[in-house]
Amino acid sequence: MNNTLVFVKRSLNLSKILTGMGMGLAGLGIFVIFALSLLAGSSSAAVFVLPVSFMSLGLLIFATPVTLLYVYDKNNGVLEYLLSLGWNQSDIFKQYLKAALFLALILFIGEGAAILIAGAIAGLMAVFALDLLMLFLTAFMGFSVVSLVTVAMMAFSSLQKQRVGANTPLGMAIGVPFIFPTFYLSFLGFSPELIIYLLLCTLAAALSVALLLLSSRLIRREKMLP
Amino acid sequence: MHTLELSDVSSGYNRQIVLNNISFKLQEPSIYVVLGPNGVGKTTLFRTIAGILEPFSGNILLDGQNITSSREARKKLSFFSQNAMPEEMTVYQALKFYSNMEGGDPDKVIELLDLGALRDKRFSDLSQGQKKRASLAKVFLCERDLYLLDEPTANLDPVVSREIRDIILKLSKDKMILYSSHNLYEATDIGTYLVLIKNGSVSTFDRISNIKPKNYRVGIKTQTDITKIVDAKREGDYYVLSVSSPEEAGLALKKLVEKGVLVTEVRQLDNPLQELFESPSTQNAGRHEK
Numbered sequence: 022m023n024n025t026l027v028f029v030k031r032s033l034n035l036s037k038i039l040t041g042m043g044m045g046l047a048g049l050g051i052f053v054i055f056a057l058s059l060l061a062g063s064s065s066a067a068v069f070v071l072p073v074s075f076m077s078l079g080l081l082i083f084a085t086p087v088t089l090l091y092v093y094d095k096n097n098g099v100l101e102y103l104l105s106l107g108w109n110q111s112d113i114f115k116q117y118l119k120a121a122l123f124l125a126l127i128l129f130i131g132e133g134a135a136i137l138i139a140g141a142i143a144g145l146m147a148v149f150a151l152d153l154l155m156l157f158l159t160a161f162m163g164f165s166v167v168s169l170v171t172v173a174m175m176a177f178s179s180l181q182k183q184r185v186g187a188n189t190p191l192g193m194a195i196g197v198p199f200i201f202p203t204f205y206l207s208f209l210g211f212s213p214e215l216i217i218y219l220l221l222c223t224l225a226a227a228l229s230v231a232l233l234l235l236s237s238r239l240i241r242r243e244k245m246l247p
Numbered sequence: 248m249h250t251l252e253l254s255d256v257s258s259g260y261n262r263q264i265v266l267n268n269i270s271f272k273l274q275e276p277s278i279y280v281v282l283g284p285n286g287v288g289k290t291t292l293f294r295t296i297a298g299i300l301e302p303f304s305g306n307i308l309l310d311g312q313n314i315t316s317s318r319e320a321r322k323k324l325s326f327f328s329q330n331a332m333p334e335e336m337t338v339y340q341a342l343k344f345y346s347n348m349e350g351g352d353p354d355k356v357i358e359l360l361d362l363g364a365l366r367d368k369r370f371s372d373l374s375q376g377q378k379k380r381a382s383l384a385k386v387f388l389c390e391r392d393l394y395l396l397d398e399p400t401a402n403l404d405p406v407v408s409r410e411i412r413d414i415i416l417k418l419s420k421d422k423m424i425l426y427s428s429h430n431l432y433e434a435t436d437i438g439t440y441l442v443l444i445k446n447g448s449v450s451t452f453d454r455i456s457n458i459k460p461k462n463y464r465v466g467i468k469t470q471t472d473i474t475k476i477v478d479a480k481r482e483g484d485y486y487v488l489s490v491s492s493p494e495e496a497g498l499a500l501k502k503l504v505e506k507g508v509l510v511t512e513v514r515q516l517d518n519p520l521q522e523l524f525e526s527p528s529t530q531n532a533g534r535h536e537k
Contacts, residue, residue: 027344034335097330102385105297105326106349107318242299244262247329 028120032086035093036119043083047132050075054155055139060075070218076132078200080125080163081170087121088174095178100245111237113245114175118233121171125163131158160202168229170196176232176240199225249310249392249423250274256305259342264303265291267447280421280438281427282524287444289427290328293395296425297326307480312441316368323392330382334371336380338362342388351388359414360384375402382526383411394424412437431518437520443523451523460522464489468512476506
């Protein structure tokens with residue numbers, strides 16, 4: 022089995038509650054979209070970010086077990102052994118990041134299929150186009166924040182001494198603030214709403230890439246030891 | 248012929264120096280026992296040689312390649328410290344997990360370490376000794392030139408310890424093995440060379456057979472009271488002779504035989520490494536800021 026799939030499977034086994042919560046939030050977003058689709062013409066652009074926020078948060082929660090797995094592997098010496106095999110900090114971060122993005126992708130495919138079915142049931146091209154835009158925004162926000170939270174969580178996990186689940190808050194505290202403003206954006210007008218949303222996504226993506234690229238310099242190997 | 252050379256290596260954690268200007272060279276297949284009390288830096292030494300910790304200064308060359316910068320060099324060694332196994336997996340799955348990354352055949356090492364009965368058990372369900380044995384198996388997945396084994400037999404029962412030592416002894420015929428232990432008898436039993444660490448530096452690097460204690464305590468078992476014949480004291484089942492050389496013990500024994508004493512057992516009571524291990528400076532090993 023491919024390494025990434027092994028890490029994905031191990032993450033899913035680690036926290037079924039987070040997996041369920043992620044699916045629940047995604048389901049809530051899909052329900053709102055479905056309701057908007059049924060209302061067809063009245064689905065104002067001012068509220069279309071609301072389901073996107075739910076679905077993005079769903080992707081984040083669904084991928085969170087990977088960060089738990091990282092702390093778990095650090096504590097039981099797996100990371101130390103990977104370092105002895107010739108991996109460096111960046112290799113390790115990338116492996117866990119790939120697993121987190123893969124998990125998010127699984128849920129995103131589910132979200133996409135459900136939304137397109139909802140659009141097809143409504144049968145309106147205008148709604149279908151809006152659905153595609155929402156999917157695009159969900160992917161942009163969701164994958165950016167998943168990357169940021171995963172990398173930040175790994176980079177700063179040594180700052181938290183508690184084991185496994187108790188280590189979640191720091192990474193989440195960095196990533197979730199990117200999603201929460203989008204709930205309020207629903208009450209703004211269309212244009213600034215979209216621009217602010219895209220800026221937030223870009224910022225999250227840029228931060229995660231920067232952290233990943235700097236990981237070998239910023240994060241010493243000893244931070245990965247049990 | 249493989250070589251490992253450490254030149255003025257200083258290493259530690261954050262800014263704390265644990266190892267200070269360590270230098271030694273391994274240039275023949277053998278077991279090199281690393282001795283030193285807790286906290287002296289044995290694990291730090293192993294982690295630094297394995298490339299896990301980057302040394303503050305100095306070079307570590309394996310066959311001329313710098314371990315810190317060369318991934319190829321790090322692939323020539325295997326490191327065993329703690330269990331380091333995904334606890335939620337079975338023994339086979341965990342070994343498969345590592346064999347996907349570094350190669351090797353899990354079934355082969357399961358057979359080598361006689362893990363057949365544990366093969367499909369979850370790692371988290373194993374006893375401490377079983378965990379140690381199962382996790383040690385991953386070290387042997389691939390053939391390496393240098394093995395770094397940090398207390399591989401700690402927490403194991405004597406039978407399993409013996410089996411593992413036999414595997415390591417066999418391996419040492421053509422591989423270099425750095426082996427740390429707290430057990431002085433195990434060290435003299437398995438080791439050819441001694442690397443003694445004191446105050447974060449190597450204080451002794453020599454063949455174990457060259458290490459001679461200043462005083463020998465020889466235990467003699469006999470039914471006869473020999474205290475009037477030789478200068479011995481009764482301690483438990485033995486009459487104990489304190490001598491300065493093995494030759495002196497031989498002369499005392501000859502005297503007993505000449506007097507018609509029936510000696511049923513003669514043994515050296517202290518380990519030759521004990522004096523080195525217990526010297527005061529060993530106990531004062533400390534850490535200091537870089």
